[in-house]
Amino acid sequence: MALPPYVGPAGRAWHYSFLIFCGLVFLFLIAPILVIIPLSFNAEPYFTFTEGMLAFESDAYSTRWYADIVNNPQWVFSAGNSVIVAVFATLIATVLGTVAALGLSQAHLPYKPAVMGLLISPMIVPLIISAAGMFFFYSKIGLAQTMPGLILAHAVLGTPFVVITVTATLVGFDHSLTRASENLGAGPTRTFFKIQMPLILPGVVSGGLFAFITSFDEVVVVFFLAGFEQRTIPRQMWAGIREQISPTILAVATILVCISIALLTTVELLRRRSERLRGMSPG
Amino acid sequence: MTVDAGTAPSGPILAADGTPLKVSLRKAQRVRKLRAFALVLPLLAFVLITFILPIVDMLFRSVDNPVVARNLPITLNVLKEWDGTGTPDETAYAAIAKELVEARENKEMGKVATRLNFETSGMRSLIGKSVRKIRRLKEGPYKEALIKIDKRWANTEIWSTIKRIGAPYTHVQYLAALDMKTQPDGSVGMQPEDRQIYGQIFMRTLWISLLVTGFCLLLAYPVSYLLATLPLRYSNLLMVMVLLPFWTSLLVRTTSWIVLLQRNGVVNDLLVWVGIVGEDGRIQMIYNQTGTLVAMTQILLPFMILPLYSVMKTISPSYMRAARSLGAKPATAFVRVYMPQTAAGVGAGCLLVFILSIGYYITPALVGGQSGTMISNFIAYHMKSSLNWSLAAALGTILLAAVLVLYWLYNKIVGIDNMKLG
Numbered sequence: 271m272a273l274p275p276y277v278g279p280a281g282r283a284w285h286y287s288f289l290i291f292c293g294l295v296f297l298f299l300i301a302p303i304l305v306i307i308p309l310s311f312n313a314e315p316y317f318t319f320t321e322g323m324l325a326f327e328s329d330a331y332s333t334r335w336y337a338d339i340v341n342n343p344q345w346v347f348s349a350g351n352s353v354i355v356a357v358f359a360t361l362i363a364t365v366l367g368t369v370a371a372l373g374l375s376q377a378h379l380p381y382k383p384a385v386m387g388l389l390i391s392p393m394i395v396p397l398i399i400s401a402a403g404m405f406f407f408y409s410k411i412g413l414a415q416t417m418p419g420l421i422l423a424h425a426v427l428g429t430p431f432v433v434i435t436v437t438a439t440l441v442g443f444d445h446s447l448t449r450a451s452e453n454l455g456a457g458p459t460r461t462f463f464k465i466q467m468p469l470i471l472p473g474v475v476s477g478g479l480f481a482f483i484t485s486f487d488e489v490v491v492v493f494f495l496a497g498f499e500q501r502t503i504p505r506q507m508w509a510g511i512r513e514q515i516s517p518t519i520l521a522v523a524t525i526l527v528c529i530s531i532a533l534l535t536t537v538e539l540l541r542r543r544s545e546r547l548r549g550m551s552p553g
Numbered sequence: 554m555t556v557d558a559g560t561a562p563s564g565p566i567l568a569a570d571g572t573p574l575k576v577s578l579r580k581a582q583r584v585r586k587l588r589a590f591a592l593v594l595p596l597l598a599f600v601l602i603t604f605i606l607p608i609v610d611m612l613f614r615s616v617d618n619p620v621v622a623r624n625l626p627i628t629l630n631v632l633k634e635w636d637g638t639g640t641p642d643e644t645a646y647a648a649i650a651k652e653l654v655e656a657r658e659n660k661e662m663g664k665v666a667t668r669l670n671f672e673t674s675g676m677r678s679l680i681g682k683s684v685r686k687i688r689r690l691k692e693g694p695y696k697e698a699l700i701k702i703d704k705r706w707a708n709t710e711i712w713s714t715i716k717r718i719g720a721p722y723t724h725v726q727y728l729a730a731l732d733m734k735t736q737p738d739g740s741v742g743m744q745p746e747d748r749q750i751y752g753q754i755f756m757r758t759l760w761i762s763l764l765v766t767g768f769c770l771l772l773a774y775p776v777s778y779l780l781a782t783l784p785l786r787y788s789n790l791l792m793v794m795v796l797l798p799f800w801t802s803l804l805v806r807t808t809s810w811i812v813l814l815q816r817n818g819v820v821n822d823l824l825v826w827v828g829i830v831g832e833d834g835r836i837q838m839i840y841n842q843t844g845t846l847v848a849m850t851q852i853l854l855p856f857m858i859l860p861l862y863s864v865m866k867t868i869s870p871s872y873m874r875a876a877r878s879l880g881a882k883p884a885t886a887f888v889r890v891y892m893p894q895t896a897a898g899v900g901a902g903c904l905l906v907f908i909l910s911i912g913y914y915i916t917p918a919l920v921g922g923q924s925g926t927m928i929s930n931f932i933a934y935h936m937k938s939s940l941n942w943s944l945a946a947a948l949g950t951i952l953l954a955a956v957l958v959l960y961w962l963y964n965k966i967v968g969i970d971n972m973k974l975g
Contacts (some may be wrong), residue, residue, distance in 0.1 A: 292779045295772045298851060300794045302809035303801055305819060317812045320824055342689040366596040373592025378585045385593055392604050394960050396912020399949045400935055407607035407612060426603040487802040490914055505803050511919055523805040530800040
């Protein structure tokens with residue numbers, strides 16, 4: 271954003287203060303996430319930078335908190351639970367969400383706004399209300415404090431993300447392709463797998479990743495619905511923040527940030543690929 | 554069946570199999586409709602069973618009131634005849650004496666007493682004491698005996714409470730959630746000042762949500778403008794800084810704010826080092842409303858930036874140039890030409906942030922302390938600690954109603970179809 275040469279000193283000052291303001295907002299967004307990364311290597315059990323750390327002395331840094339995670343059976347156990355719940359919830363959400371998005375993208379669907387409203391509602395209703403309702407209902411049918419109950423709950427919370435991303439991919443979808451395929455003799459199933467699926471795959475995968483991270487980060491529903499046996503990483507973190515705060519939590523947080531970065535990169539690459547596939551301009 | 558060229562078709566146009574084209578087309582349309590619906594059906598059923606049904610169940614629980622009705626059926630039947638003045642006659646006393654003893658044997662008495670105690674404090678001890686003594690009583694008259702055990706049995710208020718709480722469906726939880734209660738004479742009034750909690754909490758929830766929305770708009774507007782006007786290769790890079798927080802776990806971000814803002818945290822250390830505050834003047838920035846506001850603003854900021862950015866992206870720069878060339882000062886051009894065009898994005902972002910913040914639970918619970926807690930925290934409290942589930946359900950229903958109204962508004966203004974992620 272270069273300034274045109276005719277801008278006066280007042281305009282110039284205004285422009286630079288605008289840039290500084292934006293810089294501060296970006297700092298506000300990103301600094302809290304970045305600051306925990308070096309702190310997780312603190313050799314002392316403190317939550318702040320020690321003098322040694324600021325002087326970059328090597329013995330002020332250590333990986334003891336990471337070793338702590340690996341050696342603590344509770345963290346390992348909850349990591350396993352988190353992965354199991356997130357993977358199954360993602361599978362259910364992705365399959366059901368993709369199929370529904372195919373139906374939603376057709377112009378013939380009756381009561382479309384109402385149906386869409388219902389399908390998106392798990393994303394809109396405050397989590398505390400969803401969690402309370404699920405707690406009452408799942409207790410009645412014996413699904414509370416079980417893995418299947420938690421998986422179903424997380425799956426339904428993830429479906430809106432799949433529906434939204436896949437529907438967005440289908441907006442620019444050229445329906446003459448499916449007609450051409452059917453005209454050439456392929457049945458609906460074959461048309462779906464050979465023609466539609468490869469084109470909407472980026473949307474499906476991003477939706478799935480959204481569903482995955484939703485489940486992987488979710489704590490409120492776990493808080494109400496899961497017993498000790500179904501503890502997940504966020505639940506363990508929650509307990510850690512409330513009860514015995516230790517830098518182990520910062521180490522876990524750092525690992526979670528790395529996972530987020532990996533997922534974000536994947537989704538961004540997929541989005542660009544999808545736009546290229548659909549003939550839109552890159553970026 | 555083909556129509557020869559040159560001869561005009563007589564009667565309705567027919568399809569290849571001989572049926573009229575209109576009928577044939579309608580049939581094809583119906584098949585497509587059914588097929589589209591069949592695709593949506595599995596997810597619809599899944600969402601209805603695993604999500605909508607639990608919510609409806611919760612709504613039902615907020616008015617459902619089975620405990621007293623189930624355990625004192627005869628008493629309540631007798632009380633139907635009672636006109637609500639003075640004390641009921643001997644049959645009511647006899648019935649309640651018998652039914653309370655039965656409830657004790659069925660281990661239901663505690664539930665009945667607790668339920669009545671939510672309404673009028675002191676009922677639990679009254680019932681416990683009375684039941685212990687009337688068990689030894691073999692025959693009536695029960696009226697005198699009960700009043701002898703405790704004078705309160707002669708109070709009209711006790712009986713009208715039992716009669717009221719005996720209804721199988723009730724709105725008392727909603728009254729409680731709105732700081733109201735039924736007075737002894739049956740009219741509805743406010744709770745005494747010192748027992749009014751929820752009105753204040755609802756107001757605080759709205760106030761915090763409004764502030765968070767305002768702060769987000771204030772911070773997001775310039776940043777979105779910058780992102781929308783920068784060349785793509787820079788804005789894509791900066792966009793990552795918006796999207797990374799969006800993808801990072803809420804707990805992680807809340808933890809980082811604890812690390813940053815606590816008394817011995819990074820921000821206070823920095824302030825002491827710079828010399829703005831002294832070593833013992835460290836500022837309490839967390840476990841209060843400030844902590845909630847700062848953390849929630851940062852967490853919800855991407856939800857404001859993304860819709861603003863996508864609207865600003867579509868605004869052509871030539872409008873601003875036209876305004877400038879017609880003589881408008883930069884500020885005038887910006888306020889009168891650019892800003893009105895961003896109204897849709899502002900509306901979408903504000904509603905989204907407001908909807909999300911009004912139901913926020915995790916962040917206020919972890920960094921809110923006393924002054925930063927919101928209505929969700931009270932719902933969780935009644936779910937987990939006080940176990941007054943009906944009140945939790947009523948509070949939840951009120952919150953849900955507010956969110957649904959906002960959601961409806963959002964749908965009117967933006968349309969859910971246009972909701973985008975990432």
